[in-house]
Amino acid sequence: MSPNSWVIEMAAHKSRLQVRRSLSPHPHALGSDAFVRSPHAPVGNPVFEDIGTILSVLKASGLLPIYEQVSSFEVGPPTRTNEFYSFFVRGVVHALTIFNIYSLMTPNGAKLFISLRETDNVNQWIELLLCILTYTLTVFVCARNTKCIIQIMNEILKLDQEVLRQFGVALSNNCNFSIKFLLLIAACQAYIIFIRIHVLDGVITPTTYILIGFYAIQNGLTATYIVFASALLRIVCIRFQFVNRLLNGYSYAQLLGKSRRQLQSHMESFPEDSLFIYRTHNRLLRIYKSINECCSLIIVCFLGYSFYTVTTNWYNLFVQITNNKGVISSHIMQWCLAWLCLHTALLTLLSRSCGATTNEANITSQILARVYGKSKEFQNIIDKFLTKSIKQEVQFTAYGFFAIDNSTLFKIFSAVTTYLVILIQFKQLEDSKLEEQLQETN
Amino acid sequence: MSQVTPMVQPLLLQFQQLFFLSKVVGVLPQDLTKFRHKNVLEKSRNGMIYMLGMLALYVGLYNLLIYSFSEEDRTLKATQSTLTFVIGLFLTYIGLIMMATDQVTALFNQGKLGELYERIRVVDERLYREQCLVNNSCIAKRIRIMLVMTIIFELFILLTTYIELVDYTQWLSLLWMVSAIPTFINTLDKIWFAVSLFALKERFEAINATLEDLVTEHEKFQTWLTGDADAPEPHTADSSETQPPQYDSNLEYLYKELGGIDIGSLRGSGGKNNKVAPIAHSLNSFGESIQTPRKPHQPNPNPMMNMAHESELSNATKVEEKLNNLCQVHDEICEIGKAMNGLWSYPILSLMAYGFLIFTAQLYFLYCATRAQSIPSLFRSAKNPFITVIVLVYTSGKCIYLIYLSWKTSLASKRTGISLHKCGVVADDNLLYEIVNHLSLKLLNHSVDFSACGFFTLDMETLYGVSGGITSYLIILIQFNLAAQQAKDAIQSFNSFNDTAGLVGAATEFGNESSTLYDLVTTTMMTPSNY
Numbered sequence: 005m006s007p008n009s010w011v012i013e014m015a016a017h018k019s020r021l022q023v024r025r026s027l028s029p030h031p032h033a034l035g036s037d038a039f040v041r042s043p044h045a046p047v048g049n050p051v052f053e054d055i056g057t058i059l060s061v062l063k064a065s066g067l068l069p070i071y072e073q074v075s076s077f078e079v080g081p082p083t084r085t086n087e088f089y090s091f092f093v094r095g096v097v098h099a100l101t102i103f104n105i106y107s108l109m110t111p112n113g114a115k116l117f118i119s120l121r122e123t124d125n126v127n128q129w130i131e132l133l134l135c136i137l138t139y140t141l142t143v144f145v146c147a148r149n150t151k152c153i154i155q156i157m158n159e160i161l162k163l164d165q166e167v168l169r170q171f172g173v174a175l176s177n178n179c180n181f182s183i184k185f186l187l188l189i190a191a192c193q194a195y196i197i198f199i200r201i202h203v204l205d206g207v208i209t210p211t212t213y214i215l216i217g218f219y220a221i222q223n224g225l226t227a228t229y230i231v232f233a234s235a236l237l238r239i240v241c242i243r244f245q246f247v248n249r250l251l252n253g254y255s256y257a258q259l260l261g262k263s264r265r266q267l268q269s270h271m272e273s274f275p276e277d278s279l280f281i282y283r284t285h286n287r288l289l290r291i292y293k294s295i296n297e298c299c300s301l302i303i304v305c306f307l308g309y310s311f312y313t314v315t316t317n318w319y320n321l322f323v324q325i326t327n328n329k330g331v332i333s334s335h336i337m338q339w340c341l342a343w344l345c346l347h348t349a350l351l352t353l354l355s356r357s358c359g360a361t362t363n364e365a366n367i368t369s370q371i372l373a374r375v376y377g378k379s380k381e382f383q384n385i386i387d388k389f390l391t392k393s394i395k396q397e398v399q400f401t402a403y404g405f406f407a408i409d410n411s412t413l414f415k416i417f418s419a420v421t422t423y424l425v426i427l428i429q430f431k432q433l434e435d436s437k438l439e440e441q442l443q444e445t446n
Numbered sequence: 447m448s449q450v451t452p453m454v455q456p457l458l459l460q461f462q463q464l465f466f467l468s469k470v471v472g473v474l475p476q477d478l479t480k481f482r483h484k485n486v487l488e489k490s491r492n493g494m495i496y497m498l499g500m501l502a503l504y505v506g507l508y509n510l511l512i513y514s515f516s517e518e519d520r521t522l523k524a525t526q527s528t529l530t531f532v533i534g535l536f537l538t539y540i541g542l543i544m545m546a547t548d549q550v551t552a553l554f555n556q557g558k559l560g561e562l563y564e565r566i567r568v569v570d571e572r573l574y575r576e577q578c579l580v581n582n583s584c585i586a587k588r589i590r591i592m593l594v595m596t597i598i599f600e601l602f603i604l605l606t607t608y609i610e611l612v613d614y615t616q617w618l619s620l621l622w623m624v625s626a627i628p629t630f631i632n633t634l635d636k637i638w639f640a641v642s643l644f645a646l647k648e649r650f651e652a653i654n655a656t657l658e659d660l661v662t663e664h665e666k667f668q669t670w671l672t673g674d675a676d677a678p679e680p681h682t683a684d685s686s687e688t689q690p691p692q693y694d695s696n697l698e699y700l701y702k703e704l705g706g707i708d709i710g711s712l713r714g715s716g717g718k719n720n721k722v723a724p725i726a727h728s729l730n731s732f733g734e735s736i737q738t739p740r741k742p743h744q745p746n747p748n749p750m751m752n753m754a755h756e757s758e759l760s761n762a763t764k765v766e767e768k769l770n771n772l773c774q775v776h777d778e779i780c781e782i783g784k785a786m787n788g789l790w791s792y793p794i795l796s797l798m799a800y801g802f803l804i805f806t807a808q809l810y811f812l813y814c815a816t817r818a819q820s821i822p823s824l825f826r827s828a829k830n831p832f833i834t835v836i837v838l839v840y841t842s843g844k845c846i847y848l849i850y851l852s853w854k855t856s857l858a859s860k861r862t863g864i865s866l867h868k869c870g871v872v873a874d875d876n877l878l879y880e881i882v883n884h885l886s887l888k889l890l891n892h893s894v895d896f897s898a899c900g901f902f903t904l905d906m907e908t909l910y911g912v913s914g915g916i917t918s919y920l921i922i923l924i925q926f927n928l929a930a931q932q933a934k935d936a937i938q939s940f941n942s943f944n945d946t947a948g949l950v951g952a953a954t955e956f957g958n959e960s961s962t963l964y965d966l967v968t969t970t971m972m973t974p975s976n977y
Contacts, residue, residue, distance in 0.1 A: 256774055326532075359900065373891035374777055376770070383884045390887040414901035418915075425919070429926040436933040443940060 054179035066093030067146045077165040139222040192346040193220040233299045234357040244364035255374035300403040358400040359409035365398040454570040460586040472500030487560035507624045515823040534822040545628035547796040548635040578656040599840040650858035657865035664759040762877040783894040795898040801845035852896035852904035
C-alpha cells in the first residue's frame with residue numbers, strides 16, 4: 005500500500021508490454037506462457053485490495069452487500085446471515101433517522117444550533133434536513149442496487165482476468181487516494197463533532213449526543229459513498245487507459261522509423277488486438293453506464309447538498325470575517341473551514357474522476373483515427389469502430405440532468421460566487437437598516 | 447519531387463523582435479544568442495535567474511505602488527462597505543496574479559515551448575513535401591501590428607491617466623508608471639499564444655486550400671477533357687456525356703494516346719510551374735520580396751486555352767498517398783494545438799478571470815464615479831469615461847481576440863472534412879470514395895478544442911455567456927449600490943438633523959425644561975425625514 009508501489013508496478017507492466025511487442029509475431033507462445041503463470045496469481049488475495057478499507061466501511065454500514073469471494077476473479081452474492089445483517093443495519097438506520105427527526109422537533113434539538121440570527125437557524129435546519137434526505141436516499145438506492153453492484157464488480161474482474169490471460173498484465177487499481185479521503189472525512193467529522201460539543205452549553209443529554217453523532221455518521225457515510233463511486237470510476241479509467249495504450253502502439257507516430265518488413269510484422273497482430281480492444285472498450289462502456297445508473301441519484305442529491313453547504317459556509321465565513329463588532333468567533337470559523345475543506349475536496353475528486361474517465365473513453369476513437377492501415381482490411385476494421393462511435397457520446401450524467409466533468413466544478417463555483425455576492429449585499433443592506441433603526445431608537 | 451527537400455524556414459524566424467522584447471522584459475527565459483543563430487528556443491539558466499529577478503522586482507514595485515497610493519484609500523475604507531473594499535483589494539492584486547501566472551508558467555514550460563516550435567517546423571516540412579505551402583511572412587507583420595497596438599494602448603492609458611488624474615507634483619507619483627507593467631507583460635505573453643495559434647490556423651487553411659485546389663483542378667480537367675474531346679471525335683464526347691464520369695481516367699488515357707508528344711511537353715511545363723512557385727515563394731519569405739508570393743496550386747492567372755490540365759484526383763491510388771499524408775499532418779497539427787493549449791491553459795484561465803473582473807469593475811467604478819462616490823485609487827482611470835472606454839477596449843480586445851482566434855482555428859480544422867468530401871464528390875470514383883470515407887471518419891476524430899483548463903471552451907458561446915454574466919453582475923451591483931446609497935442618505939440626513947438638534951439643545955440648555963425642549967426639537971425636525 006506504499007505510494008510507490010504503483011509506479012514500480014507500472015514499470016514492470018510497461019516492460020512486459022515491450023516484451024510482448026518484440027515477440028508479437030508469436031502471440032500464442034506468450035499467451036500460453038501467461039496462462040501457465042496465471043495459477044501463480046494470488047488466489048487468496050481479496051479482490052479490489054486497493055479500496056479494501058472503504059469497502060469494509062461501506063459493508064459494515066449496510067450500504068454495500070457483504071459479498072462472498074468465489075475465486076480471485078469472481079464474487080458471489082452474500083450469504084443469508086450477511087444479507088440479514090445488512091438488512092438489520094439499514095433498519096436501524098431508518099429507525100434512527102425517524103428518531104432524529106422526532107427529537108429535532110422537540111425543544112431539545114433546538115440547542116443544537118449555534119444561533120446567530122433567525123435566518124442562520126433556518127439555514128442549519130435546511131442543511132440538517134438535506135443531510136438526512138441525502139443519506140436516507142443513499143441507503144434506499146444502495147439497498148435496491150445490491151445485485152447491480154455485484155454485477156459491476158464481476159464484470160470488472162472478468163475483464164481483468166481476460167487481460168491477464170491475453171497479455172500477462174495484472175492491472176493495478178491505483179486507488180490509494182481512497183484511504184486519504186477516508187481519513188480526511190473522519191478527521192473533519194470528528195473535528196466538527198468536537199467543536200459542536202465544545203460550543204454547547206448547559207447539560208447535554210444523551211439524546212443530543214445521539215443526534216450529533218448520527219448526524220456526523222450520516223455525513224461521513226454519504227461522503228464515503230462518493231469516494232467509493234470515484235474509486236470505481238478510477239478503476240474503469242485505468243482499464244480505458246490500458247486499452248488506449250495498447251492501441252497507441254499501432255498509431256503512425258510509433259511506426260515512423262521502421263522498415264517495411266518490420267511494419268508488416270508489426271501490423272500483423274492488429275486485427276486480433278483490435279478485436280480485443282473493441283470488445284473491451286464496449287464492455288468498459290457498459291460498466292461505465294451501469295456505474296452511472298447505480299450512483300447517479302445519490303450523486304445528484306449529494307451535489308445539491310454540497311452546493312448548499314458550500315454556499316452557506318462561505319457566507320457564514322464572510323459574515324464572521326466582516327463582523328463589525330470585531331468579535332470573530334473562532335469556533336464558527338473553524339467549523340466553516342472544516343466543512344468547506346471536506347466538501348470542496350469531495351466535489352473536486354468526483355468531478356475530476358468523472359472527467360478523466362469520460363476523457364479516456366472518448367480518446368479511444370481519436371487514437372484509432374491515428375492508426376494507419378495500408379490495406380483495405382485494416383481500413384475496414386478501423387472504419388467500423390469509428391462509425392460506431394460517431395454519435396456515441398460518453399458522459400457521466402447526474403441522473404440525466406447534466407454531465408459531470410471539470411466544467412461542472414467551474415459551474416458550481418461560479419454559481420456559489422453569484423449567490424454569495426447577492427447574499428452579502430442583502431446582508432449589508434440589512435445591517436445598514438439595522439443601524440438606522442438603532443440610531444432612531446437612540 | 448525527386449530533389450532533396452530544402453529546409454523550410456522555421457516559424458520562429460518571424461518572432462525575432464517579439465522574442466527580443468519578451469526576453470528584455472522578462473516574459474521568456476530562453477537563450478537569446480541561440481535564438482539569434484539557430485532560431486531555436488533553448489533552456490537557459492541565466493535567463494531563468496534574470497526572469498525570476500524581474501518577477502521579484504515587479505512584485506516589489508507593484509506592492510510599493512499599492513502601498514503609496516493606499517493613503518487615499520484610508521478614508522475610502524471608512525466610508526465604504528467592507529465588501530466593496532475586499533473586492534477592491536482583490537481587484538488590485540488580480541493583475542499581479544495574472545502576471546505572475548504568465549511568468550511562472552513560462553518558466554515551467556521553457557523546454558516544451560522549443561519542442562512545440564520544432565514540431566511545427568516538422569509539420570511545415572511535411573506540408574512542403576506535399577506541395578502545400580504556408581506563407582509565414584504575414585506573421586511578422588502581424589506581430590509588428592500587435593506590438594504597436596499594445597504599446598499605443600498602454601502608453602495612452604498610462605499617460606492620460608497620469609496627466610489627468612494623478613497628482614504629479616509629488617515625485618512618488620512616478621510610481622504610477624508601474625501600474626502598466628502587469629498588463630504589458632501579459633499582453634506580450636498572449637501575443638506569443640495568439641500568433642502561434644494564427645500560424646496553426648494558417649496551416650489548417652493551407653491543407654484546406656490544397657484540397658480545394660485539387661477540386662478546382664479536377665473540374666478544369668474535366669471541362670477541358672469534355673471540351674477538347676468534343677472537337678476531334680464526336681463519338682467519344684457522346685460517350686463521356688452518357689457514361690458516368692468515373693471513366694474519365696480512361697478518357698484521359700485515350701487522350702494521351704491521341705495527343706502524343708505535345709501533351710507531355712505541356713504537362714512538363716505545368717509540373718515546372720508547380721515546382722518553381724514554391725522556390726520563388728521561399729525566397730520571398732527569406733526577406734527578398736521581389737515577387738509577390740503565389741500559391742503553387744492556384745490556377746494559372748492567365749490560363750492558356752489549349753493547355754493540358756492534369757488532375758491528381760483522376761488517379762485514385764496516387765492521390766491516396768497524398769490524402770493520407772495530409773490527414774496525418776492534420777492530426778499532427780491538432781495535436782500541436784492541444785499541446786499549445788496545455789502550455790497556455792493557466793495563463794488563459796487567469797486572463798479570462800482578469801478580463802471578466804476588470805471589465806465588470808471598471809464599469810461599476812465608472813458608475814460610482816459619476817455618482818461622485820469614492821473609488822479605489824488604482825482604478826482612478828474610471829473617473830474619466832474616455833479613458834475607461836480605451837481601457838475596456840484594450841482588455842476586452844485581448845480576451846475576445848484570443849477567443850475568436852481559437853474558435854476560428856477549430857472551425858478551420860473542421861472544414862478539412864468538407865474540403866475532403868468535395869474531392870470525393872468531384873472525382874466521383876468508387877475507389878476514391880472509399881478513401882474519402884475512411885479519411886473523413888478519421889478527420890472527424892481529430893478534435894482541437896481550446897479550453898481553459900477544461901473549465902470552459904474558448905468559443906463564441908462562452909463569449910456570449912461571459913457578456914451575459916458581466917451584465918447581470920453589473921445590474922446586481924448597481925441596484926445594491928443604489929439601495930445602499932439611499933440607506934446612507936437617510937442616515938446622513940438623520941445625523942445632520944441630530945446635529946442641529948444637538949446645537950439647539952445646547953443653546954437652550956437651562957433648567958429642567960431643556961430635555962423636553964430638546965425632545966420637542968428632535969421630534970419636530972425628525973418628522974420630514976420620516977415621510
